[in-house]
Amino acid sequence: MIQSITILPGRNKTGNPETFDRIDICPGEIVGVVGPTGSGKSAFIEDIEQLAQADTPTGRRILINGRVPDQVLRFDPKRKLIAQLSQNMNFLADMTVSEFLMLHAKCRGKGRDLVDQVIYHANTLTGEPINKEMNLTVLSGGQSRSLMVADVAFISDSPVVLIDEIENAGIKKHKAMELLSGNGKVILIVTHDPLLALLTGRRIVMKNGGVEKIFSTTQHETDLCAELNKIDRELFRIRECVRLGEEIVA
Amino acid sequence: MKVIVVAGTPGSGKTAVLINTIKALKNRNYKIAVAKIDCLYTEDQLRFRKLGIPTLVGLSRDMCPDHYTIYNMGEMVSFARDNRSDMLIIETAGLCHRCAPYTESGLGVCIIDATTGPNTPLKVGPFLSTANIVAITKGDMISQAEREIFRERVTEMNKECRIIETNGLTGKGSAELAVCFEEAPEFCYEKDQLRHNAPFSICTLCVGEMKIDSKHHRGVLRHINGVQKYIGE
Ligand SMILES: Nc1ncnc2c1ncn2[C@@H]1O[C@H](COP(=O)(O)OP(=O)(O)OP(=O)(O)O)[C@@H](O)[C@H]1O
Numbered sequence: 001m002i003q004s005i006t007i008l009p010g011r012n013k014t015g016n017p018e019t020f021d022r023i024d025i026c027p028g029e030i031v032g033v034v035g036p037t038g039s040g041k042s043a044f045i046e047d048i049e050q051l052a053q054a055d056t057p058t059g060r061r062i063l064i065n066g067r068v069p070d071q072v073l074r075f076d077p078k079r080k081l082i083a084q085l086s087q088n089m090n091f092l093a094d095m096t097v098s099e100f101l102m103l104h105a106k107c108r109g110k111g112r113d114l115v116d117q118v119i120y121h122a123n124t125l126t127g128e129p130i131n132k133e134m135n136l137t138v139l140s141g142g143q144s145r146s147l148m149v150a151d152v153a154f155i156s157d158s159p160v161v162l163i164d165e166i167e168n169a170g171i172k173k174h175k176a177m178e179l180l181s182g183n184g185k186v187i188l189i190v191t192h193d194p195l196l197a198l199l200t201g202r203r204i205v206m207k208n209g210g211v212e213k214i215f216s217t218t219q220h221e222t223d224l225c226a227e228l229n230k231i232d233r234e235l236f237r238i239r240e241c242v243r244l245g246e247e248i249v250a
Numbered sequence: 251m252k253v254i255v256v257a258g259t260p261g262s263g264k265t266a267v268l269i270n271t272i273k274a275l276k277n278r279n280y281k282i283a284v285a286k287i288d289c290l291y292t293e294d295q296l297r298f299r300k301l302g303i304p305t306l307v308g309l310s311r312d313m314c315p316d317h318y319t320i321y322n323m324g325e326m327v328s329f330a331r332d333n334r335s336d337m338l339i340i341e342t343a344g345l346c347h348r349c350a351p352y353t354e355s356g357l358g359v360c361i362i363d364a365t366t367g368p369n370t371p372l373k374v375g376p377f378l379s380t381a382n383i384v385a386i387t388k389g390d391m392i393s394q395a396e397r398e399i400f401r402e403r404v405t406e407m408n409k410e411c412r413i414i415e416t417n418g419l420t421g422k423g424s425a426e427l428a429v430c431f432e433e434a435p436e437f438c439y440e441k442d443q444l445r446h447n448a449p450f451s452i453c454t455l456c457v458g459e460m461k462i463d464s465k466h467h468r469g470v471l472r473h474i475n476g477v478q479k480y481i482g483e
Pocket residue numbers: 011012013014035036037038039040041042043044057058087206208209210420
């Protein structure tokens with residue numbers, strides 16, 4: 001069981017120590033990671049994925065329940081506590097969707113019955129449907145991304161979920177967040193999207209490879225988020241009309 | 251002295267991973283020598299020499315680079331001794347997938363590129379299956395699911411090995427690899443032997459035959475139907 005994840009400071013790209021003491025994150029919390037491109041957002045969540053022990057370029061250390069985690073938690077996929085949706089949008093493996101999902105389920109010690117479930121949910125996120133017999137490498141960016149999301153949600157199903165830029169592939173991002181977040185998970189989400197950033201309780205601001213500061217989301221920001229969501233839903237509706245080749249009516 | 255043999259297909263990230271690992275070892279005051287074996291051409295020596303590491307280059311030309319590595323092991327060891335090194339790291343080209351230049355008392359390190367797909371570990375043979383350490387590179391280019399499948403496939407081919415996920419660009423995994431290099435056994439050139447035999451099929455092509463008609467061919471030959479036999483005197 002996970003009660004907390006702790007990040008201990010390392011160094012930024014210039015080699016200067018980071019200024020926070022420690023960052024503790026508890027189950028049920030959603031934390032954002034924001035900052036300009038190249039500022040080290042992906043590196044930050046990769047440290048968590050690897051349960052870094054001062055052995056990555058950033059020098060950060062990660063504790064679980066206040067302690068240095070057991071080596072096997074780092075490597076054995078069956079016992080892995082962390083699921084990661086990384087930034088890359090494409091699959092490179094030359095196999096069919098169902099072969100791939102079956103292999104991954106086996107690695108994670110899960111049943112093959114999940115395969116249909118994953119494909120079903122992936123198809124709720126994307127336009128043209130994915131089917132079992134398709135080769136992974138022919139999937140479009142959006143289809144690949146949807147499959148990755150559903151795979152993380154059902155096969156990698158872990159108490160800690162790391163999400164790197166879910167917004168870019170043109171999939172239904174709120175629906176995707178719903179699938180990924182589930183109850184009582186620790187969620188870290190890297191994002192450039194204000195809607196997703198304001199959805200979190202806290203956000204970590206990155207600069208030059210280091211943590212620059214940590215904000216708690218204010219009431220004003222939460223209210224703003226609700227307003228922005230209305231606009232976003234309207235934009236989404238219009239975008240769907242355009243996509244489906246329909247006329248946009250008031 | 252310790253001898254570390256690092257094998258992997260071209261472009262798999264051997265030099266990139268080694269550069270990061272050597273930096274970590276230099277910080278711990280180890281004296282290192284590198285020997286780089288390739289077939290026709292290499293510029294890797296420039297990258298190693300930039301770190302101030304004495305580097306010997308060998309080009310195998312017409313010979314299998316792994317066979318060439320084995321025949322020249324003595325000279326590479328002397329080169330490292332002359333430089334008073336604690337550790338000799340040999341980067342080989344490892345092309346034919348049938349040979350593996352690892353020896354019993356040297357540390358065998360296989361570098362394998364995760365972007366080549368999860369079937370690759372099933373294809374590459376002894377340079378993976380007889381390695382002590384398998385360093386997987388380029389995991390940054392694929393999803394976590396693909397990384398996990400790749401890792402499982404490596405384990406299927408080599409149950410004993412230690413797997414290290416590395417990244418030649420960021421240096422991920424190199425600290426862990428450096429510790430493995432430090433803990434490698436002492437090398438004994440005079441008593442050492444290969445872990446895996448080199449291919450025993452010596453044929454007329456090996457000694458320069460150019461004609462393709464099968465009537466010109468002699469030696470231990472394997473047919474496409476799986477039959478292997480000796481043809482000759
Ligand atoms: N603390 C650090 N020390 C050294 N290198 C670092 C550090 N943090 C990040 N880097 C390196 O900087 C580069 C850019 O970082 P990263 O990919 O994490 O940026 P990003 O914020 O995710 O950018 P993008 O928005 O484009 O995805 C990477 O090569 C990474 O390894």
